[in-house]
Amino acid sequence: MRAIFIAVGSELLEKDRLDTNSLYVARKLREKGILMDLKMTVGDDLDNLTWVIKNAYKRAQLVIITGGLGPTEDDLTREGTANALKKELVFQEEIVEQIRSVFEKRGIQMPDINARQAFIIKGAEVLPNSVGTAPGQYIEDKSCNVLLLPGPPREMQPMFDDIFIRKIAPLSNFHIHTRCLKFSGITESETDSRISDLYSKYNNPRTTILASPGIIEVHLLGRSKKSPEENKKTTDSLAEKIKERLAEYFITEKDISFEQYILEELRSNHLTLSTAESCTGGGLGNRITNIPGSSDVFLGGVIAYSNELKMKILGVSKGILEKYGAVSKQTAQQMAQGIREKSHSDIGVAITGIAGPTGATKGKPVGLVCLHLSSLKTEQGSQKIFSGDRQVIKTRSENFCLNLIRKYLKQRKN
Numbered sequence: 001m002r003a004i005f006i007a008v009g010s011e012l013l014e015k016d017r018l019d020t021n022s023l024y025v026a027r028k029l030r031e032k033g034i035l036m037d038l039k040m041t042v043g044d045d046l047d048n049l050t051w052v053i054k055n056a057y058k059r060a061q062l063v064i065i066t067g068g069l070g071p072t073e074d075d076l077t078r079e080g081t082a083n084a085l086k087k088e089l090v091f092q093e094e095i096v097e098q099i100r101s102v103f104e105k106r107g108i109q110m111p112d113i114n115a116r117q118a119f120i121i122k123g124a125e126v127l128p129n130s131v132g133t134a135p136g137q138y139i140e141d142k143s144c145n146v147l148l149l150p151g152p153p154r155e156m157q158p159m160f161d162d163i164f165i166r167k168i169a170p171l172s173n174f175h176i177h178t179r180c181l182k183f184s185g186i187t188e189s190e191t192d193s194r195i196s197d198l199y200s201k202y203n204n205p206r207t208t209i210l211a212s213p214g215i216i217e218v219h220l221l222g223r224s225k226k227s228p229e230e231n232k233k234t235t236d237s238l239a240e241k242i243k244e245r246l247a248e249y250f251i252t253e254k255d256i257s258f259e260q261y262i263l264e265e266l267r268s269n270h271l272t273l274s275t276a277e278s279c280t281g282g283g284l285g286n287r288i289t290n291i292p293g294s295s296d297v298f299l300g301g302v303i304a305y306s307n308e309l310k311m312k313i314l315g316v317s318k319g320i321l322e323k324y325g326a327v328s329k330q331t332a333q334q335m336a337q338g339i340r341e342k343s344h345s346d347i348g349v350a351i352t353g354i355a356g357p358t359g360a361t362k363g364k365p366v367g368l369v370c371l372h373l374s375s376l377k378t379e380q381g382s383q384k385i386f387s388g389d390r391q392v393i394k395t396r397s398e399n400f401c402l403n404l405i406r407k408y409l410k411q412r413k414n
Contacts (some may be wrong), residue, residue, distance in 0.1 A: 008049065033223045072266060182258075284349075346375060
């Protein structure tokens with residue numbers, strides 16, 4: 001089955017607005033072997049919207065549209081879909097009463113304009129909205145099914161979940177098997193060059209490499225109409241070959257964050273951790289403490305942004321700072337040692353760098369980050385030059401520091 005996703009709303013074309021609905025829908029479809037071939041964003045223009053829906057309807061077996069179901073004049077999804085499918089809109093008074101009751105529960109009189117939300121495409125199933133006022137619509141057709149959903153995720157998700165279970169999932173006749181392998185300390189291009197000879201032999205399973213700052217994910221999706229065993233065998237075989245090929249970079253297959261994985265590993269090894277951060281401004285500690293139960297492993301951290309605090313709190317020597325600077329392997333080492341000794345943790349890690357866009361000096365460019373791990377048995381440091389904007393450099397630094405801990409824990413086992 002071919003699926004196309006259309007996000008409606010001029011605001012989604014702005015650089016600071018993200019469409020998260022497509023990610024949620026794609027993951028749900030994937031679980032049943034339905035692949036989203038295409039996703040598009042369309043502004044609030046009736047002609048453009050009609051054209052996009054019309055062509056998506058011709059190309060796919062399932063079209064999912066989110067947004068544009070509100071009461072205002074620029075909410076045009078109903079009209080655009082009706083035009084594209086050459087169907088009429090029918091006004092349903094009972095929907096007006098349902099919307100009015102929602103407002104009454106809030107102690108507000110319903111504005112007359114909300115009555116526009118009661119226009120339904122002829123033949124569509126009305127999908128009740130348990131959170132907001134805009135009902136969804138589902139149109140079944142022999143060649144293509146069309147689903148209209150509200151844009152706000154808290155309204156869209158429960159509505160989609162219901163129709164997905166009842167109507168969409170049964171349309172798929174595939175057995176699927178997925179694997180997701182997470183790696184760190186390796187780039188996207190290097191990952192591909194190391195494993196392309198393995199996965200390129202297969203059209204099924206389908207292999208996708210996804211990159212985020214400091215993390216690489218290799219997704220495998222096997223589909224079979226015959227039996228679940230058929231695609232599981234091939235997918236698992238490929239996954240194990242990839243894991244073996246990239247063993248030194250492998251993190252986990254669990255659906256957990258990098259920091260949660262590190263906490264679980266520290267816990268199983270009965271080790272404690274503390275952090276000393278400069279350029280990341282406590283970002284690593286924040287990520288760790290976002291995990292419930294982290295207090296049994298994470299003892300605490302220090303944000304030492306100035307040289308004065310590096311000296312007073314972490315014990316970095318004035319001589320080191322004057323000779324090598326705040327962004328140096330030597331300073332990072334003393335920061336890690338200082339926080340470990342102050343907190344009495346088993347492991348201390350430190351990050352100091354230039355996140356930019358200013359702060360570069362001769363020989364020390366923006367993106368230069370020095371990291372260090374200190375324990376009773378080892379001292380391990382690293383210096384990297386990360387690309388990207390300020391936030392990306394900070395995220396890369398945090399993930400690289402987590403990777404230092406991962407590598408150390410792996411060494412302890414060997």
